[in-house]
Amino acid sequence: MRKSYIILIVFAFLLSSAFAKNTFAGEGLFNNKRFSDHTYIGPFNISNSKTKQAKSKLASDFSELQSMLEVNLIYQDIQFSLPPESIKFDIDMTLANANSGEDNPIFTTVSRGGLKTVLNQELPRIQFPKEAIDSIADGIEKELQTGIMPKNVHITDYIGKNVIPDEAVASSEYSIDGISSALTKAIHTLDNSVVQPFESFSMMELLTSPEIGPLSDEEMTLLSSILYSAVLQTNFQIDERNISTVVSPNFQPGFEAAMNQSLGLDFQFTNPNKTEFTIRAAWSAGAIHLSIEGLPFYYIYEPSMTNIESFKPRTIRQYSSFVHDGQVVVSQEGEEGMEAIVKRKMSVDGQIVETEDISEDFYAPIHRIEIYPLSSGNSSEPHITDSDESDLSQNGETATESGNGSSVRGEMDSGYSHDTHNSNNFENVDKKTNVEWNEGKIIYDKSGLPISGK
Incomplete structure (x- = not known):
């Protein structure tokens, strides 16, 4: 019985010695590994260096990378940073998996606890289960393999459909x-x-x-x-x-x-x-x-009309020989013009974070046109009842003769439209006066009266 016990002890000692010998041999082989040309760890070049030299160089490179680490986590319309202390670079794992003459990834470890704390602070209304935290952390580790900063990580890429309904x-x-x-x-x-x-x-x-x-x-x-x-x-x-x-x-x-x-x-x-x-x-x-x-x-978006201004129509008097004495013909009913300004508020927890300009919509008024009889004491030129007539006589024409001159029409072009692009830009609209400037057309002010003509 005692002899068998001694034999077992000797066998265990020989086995442990052999294992230790192989281990030291492996470590020596690993330390003596030489990387050939064009061997990179992320953006760092370790070509023509042995493992020990590469490890020393990467320790310096990773230390510098840690100091400039910038990882931005993005969820829909909000972005926040992951603290650098939540990320650790694994030099030994990186070198152990590096292939000579190739571009190799950087192995990192993201603290699950640190990540969970950040997500709970920034997105308190969303409950992230452990599986989602692990999946997001794995995704961050994968995207950090290039070592290129800053890194924007969309966490929605790494959570399942059922995590956030x-x-x-x-x-x-x-x-x-x-x-x-x-x-x-x-x-x-x-x-x-x-x-x-x-x-x-x-x-x-x-x-x-x-x-x-x-x-x-x-x-x-x-x-x-x-x-x-x-x-x-x-x-x-x-x-x-x-x-x-x-x-x-x-x-x-x-x-x-x-x-x-x-x-x-x-x-x-x-x-x-x-x-x-x-x-x-x-x-x-x-x-x-x-x-x-x-x-x-993350934010609540609420559009609202912040300002609306109306522009009353003016009355244009025209004269025609086809209208009998004592008669007034209304050829066009007037209609008010309008300017409406729309903004969009962005808020969270009832607090307005930002207000965005959306549009400034302008509708020119349609003026009322009245036709009076043409008598010896009346001019054939149209008459504006409540505006400066000089605007018309100097800058734009509103009346044209037709036929033998017995009839005069003075209808104004009241159509006005603009396109709103990229929230608040006008096509063919002057920013100062909000008037149309298309070549060959009469230009109007906000009241709808012409200010110049071609």
Whole structure:
């Protein structure tokens, strides 16, 4: 019995000696490993150096990289930093997996506890389970392998669909008793439309598809304006949006998105987020219902009309031999003009963080035109009852003779429209006077009177 025990002790000693010998041999082999030309660890060159030299060099390189470490975590519309102390570089693991003559990754370790603390502080309304924390940490470690700073990491790339459920981030509704079959098809086609990350969405492209059928400009404007009202409740960027020449009775000023097929006027917007959104649309209970669904935003977006100013129409008197004495013919009823300014507030927990200018919509007034009889004491030139007549006589023409001179027409071109692009830019509109400057056209001030002509 004692002899067997001694044999077991001797065998265990020989086995441990052999293991130690092989271990030291492996370490020696590892330390003597030489890296050939074009061997990189991230951006760091360790070519033509042995393992010990490479380790010393990487210790210095990683120390410098740690000092300039900048990792920005992005969730939808918010960005925040991950503290550098939450990230550690593993030199031994990096060198052990490095292949000579190749570009090799940097191995890092992200503290799960540190990451969880940051996420709970910055996104308190979202509960991240352990699996999501591990997945996000793995994603950060993977993206840090290049060693290039700064590094922006979209955490939504590394969390599952069920971690943060989709919800309606915006909604809009328009009451209407009945709609055409073409508009019904358009609503059905718009329903379940997906706006991909960083994708631009065009209403003209969708509404002119063959399966919908012909839609009138009014129907296209209706659907686009409902969608526009919802888009303003998100952080989506407005690429193209237009208004009509006169105030629409169907929409609140500032919230119209006019469409015109012959002029190619479209409504376009872009999703600036890393996640997709789905448009839901339906007509039921005497109303068109529309919503945008996706991962919730951090901020709340609220559009509002901050200022509205009206411009009264003026009365233009014209004289004609076709009008009998004592008679006044109203050839055009007047209509007020309007300017509406829309802004979008971005807030969190009831506190306004930023206010964004969206649009300044201007509708020129339509002037009232009255035609009086032409008598020996009256001039054939039109008369403006409540404005400086010199503006017309010096800068623009409003009356033209026709036929043999027995009839005079003085109608003014009251049509006015502009396109609003990129939230607050006007096409063919002067920023100081908000007047149209297209070559060959009369230029009007905000009251609708001409200030110059060609």
